[in-house]
Amino acid sequence: MKDDGLGYLFMFFFCFFINLKVVGGTCGSIANRGQLRDALDGEVCACRSIFVKGQDIEISGKETQAEQHGTCNGCRPWNTITGLNYLYMITEDDGDFDTLRQVCQNCGGDVAIFNTSDTASEIESIMGELGLSDVLSVWIGIKRKTGQRELFEWLDGRTFSTVDSLWDSGQPNDDDMNQDCVTSLITASWHIHDRTCDQIYYMLCQRGR
Ligand SMILES: [Ca+2]
Numbered sequence: 001m002k003d004d005g006l007g008y009l010f011m012f013f014f015c016f017f018i019n020l021k022v023v024g025g026t027c028g029s030i031a032n033r034g035q036l037r038d039a040l041d042g043e044v045c046a047c048r049s050i051f052v053k054g055q056d057i058e059i060s061g062k063e064t065q066a067e068q069h070g071t072c073n074g075c076r077p078w079n080t081i082t083g084l085n086y087l088y089m090i091t092e093d094d095g096d097f098d099t100l101r102q103v104c105q106n107c108g109g110d111v112a113i114f115n116t117s118d119t120a121s122e123i124e125s126i127m128g129e130l131g132l133s134d135v136l137s138v139w140i141g142i143k144r145k146t147g148q149r150e151l152f153e154w155l156d157g158r159t160f161s162t163v164d165s166l167w168d169s170g171q172p173n174d175d176d177m178n179q180d181c182v183t184s185l186i187t188a189s190w191h192i193h194d195r196t197c198d199q200i201y202y203m204l205c206q207r208g209r
Contacts, residue, residue, distance in 0.1 A: 075107035078207060081126050088112065088126050089205045090135055097139050097181045100203035109207030113141035113154045119166050123190040126204065137185035139203040144172075144180040144194070152182070152194075166192050 078087035089107065091100050101111050114122055127135070142160050145151040152160040152172070162172055172179065172194035179194035183201050195201075 078109070079130060081129050083125070084122065085209070086206045087209060088130065090130055090132055090138065091203045091205065094200050094202045096200060097197040097203070100139060104203060104205035107205060109205045111139060111141040111155065112204040112206035113156055115158070120184070120190045123184050123204070127186070127190065135202045136187070137183045137201045139201050140182055140184050140192070142182040142192070149174060149177070168193055
């Protein structure tokens with residue numbers, strides 16, 4: 001039994017140093033060793049909520065409240081931004097659009113969308129307050145409309161014009177006829193460029209309070 005205890009202590013610290021994916025819905029209810037072992041094997045872990053109590057392992061909290069588990073599942077903390085009603089986060093790693101949209105969703109939000117006439121200023125405020133000086137360009141929630149190369153839309157379905165003032169000069173230019181995703185970039189005062197969706201950038205994630 002003593003060896004088992006040491007094993008679980010190892011797992012406890014292992015979770016703090018290794019990013020494990022939250023891919024299931026069972027962490028909050030795992031209450032015994034067998035289930036914990038299965039969960040770890042299956043890449044399910046709410047690491048920061050694991051604690052040792054006597055000879056038992058208990059996991060508290062809900063894995064869907066991903067911000068409570070911090071970097072253990074790849075989620076930075078969500079942040080309030082002055083004057084804005086949503087919470088924001090930049091993905092911990094850079095990557096292609098589809099992969100990082102899944103990260104945003106796993107962390108309890110989605111890729112950021114906006115509905116004001118001064119979106120570039122809002123993004124500038126967000127990036128300024130988040131203070132991540134190495135993040136120079138971010139995916140946001142605009143995509144070219146499927147099968148219609150002349151039309152874009154926000155991911156909530158609102159049409160987005162190709163002549164909107166949010167576009168940087170000369171954009172969208174649809175290089176190679178496959179620039180279906182969009183980034184906002186600091187060198188354009190956070191105005192936007194169309195990009196191929198498999199390029200590698202960080203993503204601006206958004207969620208409700
Ligand atoms: Ca472009």
